[in-house]
Amino acid sequence: MARMLLGIGARSVTWRGIRTRADRLLTLLVMLLLVVSAFADQRMETVFVESDDAMIPSREVRVWLPQDYDTGDGRYPVVYLHDGQNVFRPGGTFGCWFAEDAAAAEIAAGRMHEAIMVAIPNNEADMGKARITEYQPPTDINPRDPSRGNGICHRYAQFLVGKVKTAIDAKYRTLPEKEHTAVAGSSMGGLVSLWLGLNTDVFGAVGVFSPAFWTSSNFTKSVMEGTKKDGLRIYMDMGTNEKGNLTGDYWADALAVRAALLEQGYVEGEDLLWNPGEGDEHNEKAWARRLPMALRFLLPGEKAAAR
Numbered sequence: 066m067a068r069m070l071l072g073i074g075a076r077s078v079t080w081r082g083i084r085t086r087a088d089r090l091l092t093l094l095v096m097l098l099l100v101v102s103a104f105a106d107q108r109m110e111t112v113f114v115e116s117d118d119a120m121i122p123s124r125e126v127r128v129w130l131p132q133d134y135d136t137g138d139g140r141y142p143v144v145y146l147h148d149g150q151n152v153f154r155p156g157g158t159f160g161c162w163f164a165e166d167a168a169a170a171e172i173a174a175g176r177m178h179e180a181i182m183v184a185i186p187n188n189e190a191d192m193g194k195a196r197i198t199e200y201q202p203p204t205d206i207n208p209r210d211p212s213r214g215n216g217i218c219h220r221y222a223q224f225l226v227g228k229v230k231t232a233i234d235a236k237y238r239t240l241p242e243k244e245h246t247a248v249a250g251s252s253m254g255g256l257v258s259l260w261l262g263l264n265t266d267v268f269g270a271v272g273v274f275s276p277a278f279w280t281s282s283n284f285t286k287s288v289m290e291g292t293k294k295d296g297l298r299i300y301m302d303m304g305t306n307e308k309g310n311l312t313g314d315y316w317a318d319a320l321a322v323r324a325a326l327l328e329q330g331y332v333e334g335e336d337l338l339w340n341p342g343e344g345d346e347h348n349e350k351a352w353a354r355r356l357p358m359a360l361r362f363l364l365p366g367e368k369a370a371a372r
Contacts, residue, residue, distance in 0.1 A: 121223075129164070131181065142239075175367050247271065274352050299331065
């Protein structure tokens with residue numbers, strides 16, 4: 066009768082086995098509550114940033130604040146992310162990075178320093194063509210659309226640093242110094258992140274996801290022929306199934322740049338991290354999967370720093 070009441074039927078199950086199952090369920094419940102707790106106190110806000118450059122439109126940026134932001138008066142590092150439509154849920158047309166989930170989990174595990182994240186939307190005008198121009202270095206012309214002329218990422222940089230970062234530093238308790246400021250993005254966003262790291266003294270770490278080097282041969286050449294920039298940490302990745310640009314595949318371009326950076330004196334695992342995505346293609350799903358590793362490297366937490 067006891068077995069029937071427990072829904073065990075004719076199977077022979079000991080009370081010890083039942084307690085073991087109960088312990089497992091309790092452990093899972095506690096873990097779930099910890100995860101929920103880590104996410105419950107997050108806060109998302111928006112800040113409208115005016116631009117005084119007709120080529121760089123004003124836009125609303127989204128700001129993610131970590132769990133403990135409102136419980137003290139501490140200051141926080143900041144990560145700026147391009148293509149902001151796709152960074153936080155619900156995401157954009159091409160998917161979502163779920164960056165708030167990745168950051169909350171990495172911070173809770175001690176692998177990432179508590180930080181503020183700022184998602185800056187791209188310029189969606191002209192069916193996305195304006196985005197490429199905005200993120201492209203001024204030394205290059207998009208080979209797929211030469212009529213747009215040279216890139217204007219130097220003007221985007223002025224907006225990002227002079228307007229967006231200034232507004233964020235004024236409104237929130239940030240650590241504004243270079244060593245506490247990172248920037249990241251994918252494809253053209255990865256390209257402009259590397260450009261910003263090498264051509265400004267604002268960012269101490271850059272996240273270069275699946276960089277579209279094929280669009281900017283002059284900039285790529287300058288990176289490969291350049292010298293190491295002290296104080297800059299570079300995360301770079303690429304999916305093994307990324308293909309389709311004018312040079313044949315993204316993979317070969319990224320490997321060539323990585324080899325050049327190592328030759329310049331960057332040290333793998335110290336100020337350079339190469340994170341290949343096995344079987345990954347060129348999409349938000351792949352970048353979301355690789356984001357946790359990037360966050361650990363860009364802003365390492367206590368556990369990551371102790372290694």
